[in-house]
Amino acid sequence: AKRPGSAAKLDGVELIRFPSDAAAYDAFKAGQIDWVIVPPDKVADAAATYGDQAVKPFAADLFFGINTANPSLADPRFRQAIVKAVDRDAVVKAALPGRLAQQTIVPSGVPGAIGPEGCGDPCKYDPAAAKVLLAQAFPDGKVPAVAIEIPQDPADVPMAQSVQQQLVAVG
Numbered sequence: 571a572k573r574p575g576s577a578a579k580l581d582g583v584e585l586i587r588f589p590s591d592a593a594a595y596d597a598f599k600a601g602q603i604d605w606v607i608v609p610p611d612k613v614a615d616a617a618a619t620y621g622d623q624a625v626k627p628f629a630a631d632l633f634f635g636i637n638t639a640n641p642s643l644a645d646p647r648f649r650q651a652i653v654k655a656v657d658r659d660a661v662v663k664a665a666l667p668g669r670l671a672q673q674t675i676v677p678s679g680v681p682g683a684i685g686p687e688g689c690g691d692p693c694k695y696d697p698a699a700a701k702v703l704l705a706q707a708f709p710d711g712k713v714p715a716v717a718i719e720i721p722q723d724p725a726d727v728p729m730a731q732s733v734q735q736q737l738v739a740v741g
Contacts, residue, residue: 610666610725642714650692651703652716655740656733657695664732665725700740713741 588594
């Protein structure tokens with residue numbers, strides 16, 4: 571409710587919980603609510619139906635970290651190969667269709683943000699360089715398997731699958 575003496579243009583805002591973003595989006599399409607988070611798989615549909623001006627993406631952070639305490643990841647060349655094997659644009663495209671990847675460690679809008687150059691050459695997607703680093707780290711060709719652990723959020727599955735495919739592609 572509007573605070574007494576407030577110059578706000580609204581009398582109040584009612585927040586309604588839904589069991590999922592998809593259920594909330596269905597209620598939005600039915601005219602039952604005024605604003606909604608559009609599920610990632612419905613962004614293209616929403617933009618086509620309501621127009622690009624009505625559908626604006628939120629900033630989203632996808633975090634993929636390397637467990638440096640894992641003994642199989644002790645060789646820095648192995649960790650560097652993993653970083654170079656991951657195409658961040660492809661990961662974002664798989665996990666958040668219609669969004670653009672920002673190549674940075676700390677995204678804009680977050681204190682300490684790093685500019686659009688990101689971490690530069692060390693983070694540059696380069697599968698050929700990743701293969702060279704793997705050959706240097708494991709001359710016998712016995713590259714350890716890398717476990718990819720994700721939270722129980724189904725939205726993280728496409729990200730993990732994309733990363734998995736890219737790691738397999740470089741060996």
